[in-house]
Each structure stands twice: as structure tokens, then as C-alpha cells.
Amino acid sequence: MHRYRSHTCGALRESDIGKEVRLSGWCHRIRDHGGVLFIDLRDHYGITQAVIDPDSKAFKLAETLRSEWVIRIDGKTRKRPEGTENADLPTGQVEVYVSEIEVLGAAAELPMPVFGDADYPEDIRLKYRFLDLRREKLHNNIMLRGRVIDSIRKRMKDSGFFEFQTPILTASSPEGARDYLVPSRIHPGKFYALPQAPQQFKQLLMVAGFDRYFQIAPCFRDEDARADRSPGEFYQLDLEMSFVTQDDVFAAVEPVMRGVFEEFANGKSVTPKFPMIPYAEAISKYGSDKPDLRNPIVMQDVSEAFRGSGFKIFANILAGDSKAQVWAIPAPGGGNRAFADRMNSWAQGEGQPGLGYIFWRDGEEGGAGPLAKNIGPERTKQIADQLGLKVGDACFFVAGLPKNFYKFAGSARTKVGQELNLIAQDRFDFCWIVDFPMFEWNEEEKKIDFSHNPFSMPQMGVDEFLALDANDADKILGIKAYQYDIVCNGTELSSGAIRNHRPEVMEKAFGLAGYPKEVLEAKFGGMLNAFRLGAPPHGGIAPGIDRIVMLLAGEENLREVVLFPMNQKAEDLMMGAPAEVTPKQLKELSIRIDLPKKA
Secondary structure, three states: OOOOOOOOOOOOOHHHOOOEEEEEEEEEEEEEEOOEEEEEEEEOOEEEEEEEOOOOOOHHHHOOOOOOOEEEEEEEEEEOOOOOOOOOOOOOOEEEEEEEEEEEEOOOOOOOOOOOOOOOOHHHHHHOHHHHOOOHHHHHHHHHHHHHHHHHHHHHHHOOOEEOOOOOOEOOOOOOOEOEEEEOOOOOOOEEEEOOOOHHHHHHHHHOOOOEEEEEEEEEEEOOOEOOEOOEEEEEEEEEEEOOOHHHHHHHHHHHHHHHHHHHOOOOEEOOOOOEEEHHHHHHHHOOOOOOOOOOOOOEEOHHHHOOOOOHHHHHHHHHOOOOEEEEEEEOOOOOHHHHHHHHHHHHHOOOOOOEEEEEEOOEEEEEOHHHHHHHHHHHHHHHHHHOOOOOOEEEEEEEOHHHHHHHHHHHHHHHHHHOOOOOOOEEOEEEEEOOEOEEEEOOOOEEEEOOOOOEOEOOOHHHHHOOOOOOHHHHHOOEEOEEEEEEOOEEEEEEEEEOOOHHHHHHHHHHOOOOHHHHHHHHHHHHHHHOOOOOOEEEEOOEHHHHHHHHHOOOOHHHOOOOOOOOOOOEOOOOEOOOOOHHHHHHOOOOOOOOOOO
């Protein structure tokens, strides 16, 4: 028999009854039932119940065992007594009557239990992450992650993509988040950088003629943590394609994303065909460029119902600026004063003066609330008809310049959906957000600037773009880019673009944003030189692996799907990183530490 096990702790079935077996694992739970000890023995594969009574020669040693001790047991498989079976375990029809125990690894007092799902402070969980990973839910999340990556890799290869690995030590990026820098010993005073993304390398692969590239790429960014973004490092499905239009990218990526989610959806439905929503429409309907389409609420412009009305606050806002609007946030089923007042209080907690509302109830079909009385029943009915509202419903309003209030309006839409339980929990709702503006007005510097990705191709002919007058701000601000996002359930999974592969177009784009040619050459000369030597039209995208797994696992924080995450301060509490290094190491790197003086 093998030194440690003949079977795993998830393998035994009724067909094994009567067999002498050997198992090794952790003492998951130990129970004393009137002098008979029951040990739930756990390994990666499952749990088997072991039984030791005083007649067993192993009983005395068994009495000393504690939770999370690692042991080996020998014994005979037998059927559990009738009525004690556990239908929740694959091994739940059998148990092992123990004849021998060997302690392989004793455990000191645990800083946190492994058995059960009780929540523990983040610092404890991260410092003892190896214990945390023994817990069933987290263990299953990590195994899910592995299966998801396997599925993605297979689907990409089946779709004709080739897997390549791009460099980890590279040059510092002049744009984007802060780099993690790596000092060079051989070249004193010079630094490598860990890649924020393989962006330039994957584009150079297209220039090199490889046509379809992908990798499960590690990315490193020195930025603050968020629930949907890990500090330090993260992984993405990085891909690029040559000789493609935006629609070609969609046609290649959408089946992969849909297929992966359908495979691991666990009964939830997945959008059969991802709708394409223009950026401007997403903002006006949902108040966000990453809308949660499980929420049925769609906002509308109801400015005409308030223009010249008796509600002077809104009427004056509309009269004072031609770009001002009043948006309505319908709340089906929210037609009572208590809910309306609660939403108004929430708005004040968000730093707003309040949230205007109308609600409809029996006997007040013309609308109730102060705002309804100010504008009168005719205008109130106009709003109800436009939004399809009825008795039992409510509606909330925000007014001003949409560019100033759309994010708050989007938050209010989400809050209404949550409070009224309108958000479906049994779906993965996908969409493409398209037609992003290429430029925006920088109010602080009073100049045109890039809206998001400066390397996207503009949605206009090359000759027309090159002929643009730098002083024609309105026309420039109206240009849309071939840039797109994948969004699922209100989470942005990735951004992508058809790349600006024409050097003269790139020079013009940066010139319109106020960057002289010499600045472009200094920062992106390598890429420009490659493009000057024959670059194909190309485009790509990079869905976040961590976010995909987070959605599929039903988690709200990336730390629940990452093996060894850092805390919010970008510290690895388990390994003690970042850490000081020795003077010898610093000397080898020609580095002297100059810490800021304490206040």
C-alpha cells in the first residue's frame, strides 16, 4: 500500500465497502459522541468520515488530535448506520473504521478556523492566507478560476489564435498608471518596468505579421485598490488581430465570452447576442458607461414637462442654459411617501441637496408630493404617460447640466433598483459599449484633450481627419473613436479598440490634443518607427480574468478569487512585502535611499 494513501478523501463509495484503505488529510472537524470519536478527514478532493471507538488501538492517539492536524489513517470501509448518511457528501454513504493513526503534521492553535464560513477581519485572512485557502468556498473559487482559464485558452486556440508570451521586464510607460520599477545592476542608474499591459508588444506582434495573438497576461500597476481592481498585479485575456474591423473583433471575442459564461453560469442565463449601446445612449439611459442591464429602469429626458412650469427651481435651470436638462428616474412599485422620503435622504447623504419626486397612489391619480402640486396634474400626467407609470409607482428627478449630474443619476437608478428588488439575480447581461468620444474638453486647462485612449482610430476618413482645423473645437469634440468596452452586470470586463496604425493620423490626433510632434516622438518613437515600416490595420481587447471569475463565483471582491492578494495598502501581509533590503543589495544596484522627512 502507498506510504500515505490508497484513496483520496473524496473517492470512497458504497462499492468500496469492506476494503482496507489508507487516507491522509487534515482533521476538518472532530466530534465526540458518547466516547466514540468522529473525524471528518479533508483533502483537496473531499471529506470522508472516520470513526474511532475505545476498542481501536488508535483511540488513545485519536483523543489528542485537534483541528487541522495532518494525519494518516488506516481502516476498513463500512456502510454508515441507517439514518446517519450524508446526502451532501459524495462519500456520505460510507465511513472508515480506523485501526491505525499516524500524525504527519501537528497544528498549533489556529488564528482562524477552517471549518465554517464565519467572516474574519481582512488582515487575519491575508496574513494566514494558506489557512483561508483551506476553507471550502475560497478553495472552490480558486479551482473555478483554473477551469475558467483552461476554457478560455481552449476557446481561443479553437478560434485560430496563437499563444505568445511577451516580456515582463520592459521599458517604463509614459502614459497610464504608475509603473513598478526594477533597478538594473548591470546598467547603474537605469530601470526596467513591469508591464502595465502587453499593449505595445502585442501591437508589434501584428506589425511582425503574426496575425492573431493571445495570452493570459500578468499586468502590474502601482495604483490604489478597489473592490474590482487588485493592487499590484492582475491578469487579463490579452488579444490582438490584424486586418480586422470593429465588427470582426466582436465576432471573434463574443463567442468566447458567451461560451465561458454559459459553461460556468450554474443555471443563470447568458445574453444570447450582446447588444451594442452607443456611449451617449448609455449615459442618457443608465447614467453610466458600464450599465447593469439586469436593472429594468431606463431614465428619460422630461425637460419639456418642467419648462416654464410652476416648479421654479427646475424651470429656472432650464431657462438659464440651453444645455440643461431634467432627467426622470422611474421607480415602478415605489409609489409611497416613505420610499420617496428615504430616497431623498439617501441623495442628501450623497452630498446632493435632495431628490425631487412624484408618486402616484389611489385617489391621487394626478400625482402626489410637493413637486406634483407645483407643476399641476396636466404636466404630471405628461410625465406618467411618457414613462408608462401608474398608480403604485414613483418617479425621481435630477436637473442641471447632464455632464455634471449623470453619474449621480446613474447611482440613483441603481439605488432604486436595489431598494425595490428590481435587479434580476438569475442572469448575466452583457453588452458592448461603442462610439466613445475621441476627444473631450479639459475645463481646467481650457483645451481639447483625449477622452480615453489616445491610440484609437477615429471614425472618419483619413483624409478628412488630416484636414481638420485645430481651431474647430465643435467638430473635433464630435469625433467618435473605434473604441469599445465589454460590460456584464454593471462590471466593465475590458476595453479595446481598433488601433491608430497610421503615423500621420497619430501625429494629427496628438496635435489636436496639444502635443507637439517632438513630444510624440520622444514618448512613442519606437511604436511610430514600427508603424512607418509597414503596419497592418489591427485591433484588440483585454478582458480581465479576475473580474470574469469574480462574476462567475458570485463574489463582490477580487480578493475572493485571487490566490495571494495584497491588502488595500498594496502590502503582502503573509510574505511581508514590500520589505527593506540590505545595504549590500542597494550598493550592488547603485541606489541610495532618500526617505521623506517625517512631519
